[in-house]
Amino acid sequence: MRRHGFSRDALIETLHTVQESFGYLDKPALRFVADSLRVPLSQAYGVATFYHFFTMKPPGVHTCLICMGTACYIKGAGTLLNEAEAALGIHAGETSADGQASLITARCIGSCSVAPAVVLDGAMVGNMEAPPLRRKLEGWKPS
Amino acid sequence: MTIEELEQIASETRAKREAGTRELNVCMAAGCLALRSDALKGALDEEVKRSGTSCHVRGVGCMGLCSLGPLVADEPGGVLYRNVTAEHAAELVASPQSEATKKLLCSRDQAFFRRQTNVVLENSGKIDPEKIEEYIAADGYKALVHALGEKSPNEIVQEVSKSGLRGRGGAGYPTGLKWGTVAKSTGVTKYVICNADEGDPGAFMDRSVLESDPHRVLEGMIIAGFAVGASRGYIYVRAEYPLAVKRLGIAIREARKLGFLGSQICNTKFHFDVELRIGGGAFVCGEETALIASIEGRRGMPRPRPPYPAQSGLWDMPTLINNVESFACVPAILRRGGEWFAEIGTKKSKGTKVFALTGKVRNVGLIEVPMGMTLRQIIFEIGGGVPEGHRFKAVQTGGPSGGCIPEQFLDLPVDYESLKEVGSIMGSGGMIVMDDSACMVNVARYFMEFCMSESCGKCIPCRSGTAQMYDLLTRITEGSATPHDLEMLEELCDMVANASLCGLGQSAPNPVISTLRYFHEEYIEHIEQKLCRAGICECGPRLEVAV
Numbered sequence: 001m002r003r004h005g006f007s008r009d010a011l012i013e014t015l016h017t018v019q020e021s022f023g024y025l026d027k028p029a030l031r032f033v034a035d036s037l038r039v040p041l042s043q044a045y046g047v048a049t050f051y052h053f054f055t056m057k058p059p060g061v062h063t064c065l066i067c068m069g070t071a072c073y074i075k076g077a078g079t080l081l082n083e084a085e086a087a088l089g090i091h092a093g094e095t096s097a098d099g100q101a102s103l104i105t106a107r108c109i110g111s112c113s114v115a116p117a118v119v120l121d122g123a124m125v126g127n128m129e130a131p132p133l134r135r136k137l138e139g140w141k142p143s
Numbered sequence: 144m145t146i147e148e149l150e151q152i153a154s155e156t157r158a159k160r161e162a163g164t165r166e167l168n169v170c171m172a173a174g175c176l177a178l179r180s181d182a183l184k185g186a187l188d189e190e191v192k193r194s195g196t197s198c199h200v201r202g203v204g205c206m207g208l209c210s211l212g213p214l215v216a217d218e219p220g221g222v223l224y225r226n227v228t229a230e231h232a233a234e235l236v237a238s239p240q241s242e243a244t245k246k247l248l249c250s251r252d253q254a255f256f257r258r259q260t261n262v263v264l265e266n267s268g269k270i271d272p273e274k275i276e277e278y279i280a281a282d283g284y285k286a287l288v289h290a291l292g293e294k295s296p297n298e299i300v301q302e303v304s305k306s307g308l309r310g311r312g313g314a315g316y317p318t319g320l321k322w323g324t325v326a327k328s329t330g331v332t333k334y335v336i337c338n339a340d341e342g343d344p345g346a347f348m349d350r351s352v353l354e355s356d357p358h359r360v361l362e363g364m365i366i367a368g369f370a371v372g373a374s375r376g377y378i379y380v381r382a383e384y385p386l387a388v389k390r391l392g393i394a395i396r397e398a399r400k401l402g403f404l405g406s407q408i409c410n411t412k413f414h415f416d417v418e419l420r421i422g423g424g425a426f427v428c429g430e431e432t433a434l435i436a437s438i439e440g441r442r443g444m445p446r447p448r449p450p451y452p453a454q455s456g457l458w459d460m461p462t463l464i465n466n467v468e469s470f471a472c473v474p475a476i477l478r479r480g481g482e483w484f485a486e487i488g489t490k491k492s493k494g495t496k497v498f499a500l501t502g503k504v505r506n507v508g509l510i511e512v513p514m515g516m517t518l519r520q521i522i523f524e525i526g527g528g529v530p531e532g533h534r535f536k537a538v539q540t541g542g543p544s545g546g547c548i549p550e551q552f553l554d555l556p557v558d559y560e561s562l563k564e565v566g567s568i569m570g571s572g573g574m575i576v577m578d579d580s581a582c583m584v585n586v587a588r589y590f591m592e593f594c595m596s597e598s599c600g601k602c603i604p605c606r607s608g609t610a611q612m613y614d615l616l617t618r619i620t621e622g623s624a625t626p627h628d629l630e631m632l633e634e635l636c637d638m639v640a641n642a643s644l645c646g647l648g649q650s651a652p653n654p655v656i657s658t659l660r661y662f663h664e665e666y667i668e669h670i671e672q673k674l675c676r677a678g679i680c681e682c683g684p685r686l687e688v689a690v
Contacts, residue, residue, distance in 0.1 A: 112501040
């Protein structure tokens with residue numbers, strides 16, 4: 001916030017920084033940001049919920065992101081998503097009850113050349129197929 | 144910075160490179176990085192150090208043929224290796240002529256490379272995007288220094304107008320005209336915005352340009368700033384592109400250090416600085432008024448135009464918004480002249496266009512071709528056609544705002560007008576090839592789902608219209624639709640297209656309209672026979688196959 005001179009239009013930048021540090025935006029964080037930048041809490045909440053990139057829920061220990069861009073979709077991203085949902089027992093956008101894994105989808109991560117692409121714990125894996133994805137995700141379960 | 148100082152940096156950098164040392168250039172752009180080209184570069188570095196060979200390992204930008212990555216170019220000589228992994232490091236460093244490395248050879252003399260014309264991508268894959276000297280050695284910033292020293296803002300606008308450059312974001316508005324409007328508008332401050340919110344799924348051109356040659360975009364922006372009289376610039380880039388953000392950050396810092404940004408640029412009175420703004424993952428922010436709202440820290444919702452941003456944009460000041468690729472064309476236009484650029488392309492669409500060729504095609508990657516090349520040449524010559532065992536069905540351009548073009552139009556020359564005529568749009572440059580395993584109704588439903596969830600919700604035709612259309616399309620793919628539903632779908636297409644506030648809603652029905660036009664029989668089959676010929680939709684009693 002200081003870097004942007006507590007300017008009101010730096011709301012999105014500030015929320016990015018908060019999410020980078022804590023992994024998600026909770027209500028106390030939103031209230032703090034809104035107060036410091038002198039914007040209404042409703043605007044901070046509105047912005048945080050409008051943009052897909054912000055999440056209000058803590059992420060799991062592991063995250064699996066499946067790209068649903070057109071190129072990935074044409075090459076079978078739907079099958080991968082079904083496989084991941086089955087393997088983790090959760091739907092896209094959810095975190096498992098034990099907090100171990102989150103499953104998210106993306107509009108397009110711009111890696112269409114290696115479609116279908118998934119991002120496992122921040123590392124991109126291209127040309128993914130269902131069986132190896134399932135093996136990988138099952139490895140995340142606490143033994 | 145004077146032209147002499149610039150030349151000196153350029154010649155010093157060139158001399159260093161031309162000392163005769165062998166160079167291994169590893170692609171470090173997103174496509175190859177996903178295939179672990181960073182590990183490969185590390186292994187090559189290690190191997191060079193261990194063996195003591197005189198060889199320089201460099202990380203460069205995208206070389207285009209992403210489907211055969213990671214790619215390595217052996218310079219001088221320009222020999223290209225494909226599918227290189229860390230295990231090949233020792234062989235590659237030791238003996239370029241061995242049997243093992245010969246297997247990795249990738250011919251440069253193939254249609255994929257021969258048929259391209261590189262303007263925007265001229266440095267891509269040749270220079271290290273994190274080093275400003277290398278850009279300068281490739282004639283970078285020459286156009287800027289020259290323009291500031293010898294040209295008036297008006298002359299620059301004239302030159303851009305002469306080139307016939309049109310907005311590369313997809314709509315194709317004449318860039319020179321836009322610059323002229325902003326230059327004539329009055330305001331205390333003026334702004335230049337670079338739209339790098341590449342939201343179309345299946346498109347990665349802007350990402351690649353930013354990752355491979357970020358200075359080119361900066362130079363274009365600074366020239367634009369001088370031409371229209373702006374003092375501040377913003378680059379609005381997607382949060383999903385961390386590497387592009389990082390390289391832009393480095394580029395801005397280096398440009399400031401050499402005095403291309405800041406006050407008294409090149410010893411003139413002109414001052415200009417650029418700031419990065421990271422998007423939040425909303426497709427609608429590609430629309431210019433929504434993008435401006437987002438930079439101001441608000442929800443990215445569009446507003447009615449006029450007033451256009453050229454008159455009243457960011458903080459109600461005159462604002463110039465151009466796409467990444469438009470800015471990337473500018474340095475080349477000023478260096479080589481508007482006439483040179485106007486000679487490339489067709490009568491109404493000048494220059495070249497970068498496309499991201501993906502989907503069911505052999506050579507997946509980034510290509511740049513002159514406007515007016517036919518779809519057949521792009522897909523079958525450069526792209527190498529559809530992989531064996533399948534048949535070409537359609538090509539999708541323009542993302543969720545575009546349409547699907549069937550086989551009968553393959554000989555269509557690609558330009559803004561011709562694509563519009565067949566019900567699609569140029570768009571930002573995503574080109575997704577589909578074969579007979581794709582169901583066109585399902586594709587239409589996919590795009591409608593996209594538009595439905597990306598609709599910002601401000602105007603009702605778009606907010607409810609897309610949701611209703613999605614429901615209808617879902618019914619069709621599930622086999623529970625009636626012929627009446629199809630009529631209703633057609634009516635809704637018309638309503639959403641004509642009543643929506645911004646480009647997102649106005650173009651949202653395009654994928655449906657184009658598939659209805661060219662693949663009408665597939666809709667009928669789904670509704671009447673409960674049949675999906677591609678076998679993707681579960682619209683009828685499922686056929687159990689005995690094993």
